[in-house]
Amino acid sequence: MTLTPPLDSFRSVMAVCAHPDDESFGLGALIAELVEGGSRVGLVTFTHGEASTLGDLTPEEVGPERVGELSAATKVLGIEAASLLDYPDGRLAEVPVEELADHVVRVAEPLGADCLVTFDRGGITGHPDHCRATDAALAAAERLQIPALGWTLPAAVSCRLRAEGAGGFVGRPAAEIDVTVTVDRRRQLAAIACHASQSTANPVLWRRLELQGSQEACRWLR
Numbered sequence: 001m002t003l004t005p006p007l008d009s010f011r012s013v014m015a016v017c018a019h020p021d022d023e024s025f026g027l028g029a030l031i032a033e034l035v036e037g038g039s040r041v042g043l044v045t046f047t048h049g050e051a052s053t054l055g056d057l058t059p060e061e062v063g064p065e066r067v068g069e070l071s072a073a074t075k076v077l078g079i080e081a082a083s084l085l086d087y088p089d090g091r092l093a094e095v096p097v098e099e100l101a102d103h104v105v106r107v108a109e110p111l112g113a114d115c116l117v118t119f120d121r122g123g124i125t126g127h128p129d130h131c132r133a134t135d136a137a138l139a140a141a142e143r144l145q146i147p148a149l150g151w152t153l154p155a156a157v158s159c160r161l162r163a164e165g166a167g168g169f170v171g172r173p174a175a176e177i178d179v180t181v182t183v184d185r186r187r188q189l190a191a192i193a194c195h196a197s198q199s200t201a202n203p204v205l206w207r208r209l210e211l212q213g214s215q216e217a218c219r220w221l222r
């Protein structure tokens, strides 16, 4: 399969996420494109996602369940090197950026990462953990001296979601979008299915994917 430029120029890409499921719900289609195009992909996830209130698991059950779901989704996406940290879900902003960046560099270096992918500034949903993960990714990209691609939503999608009452989605006007990739969502959907605790009763996720169609939008953050 031939990758869409500029994704075709990267042999090894490091993904940086706050929570289990971000790599699938958010970056999943891009990661699948990269892997199928022959890139090696690594992943750092900073929390176990134990603060989630979706689904009917008890607070004690959610974290361990999501760790297992992430492990399964990682395999489905074809991620080669995954590192899961245990920072407190919902309080990632309290952790020093450089400490978080250390973890990214530790996985990215042996993988020979020549690009990094993470959520756009603003965190897509506005979640402070997402914003912190992006800060950490950018600090790591600076140290590694590699480009950083931010996954984003077109403003048409984010505005529509907000109008439908779906929360604080942050998108970008067309002029701020640098890369649009046509994706095949099959592998992403299989990875999403691994995160059953978060995806089965998540109408906002399904509506967002519907509005995105077969397109993913990105910005160069570095």
Ligand SMILES: [Zn+2]
Residues within 6 Å of the ligand: 018, 019, 022, 127, 130
């Ligand atoms: Zn998240």
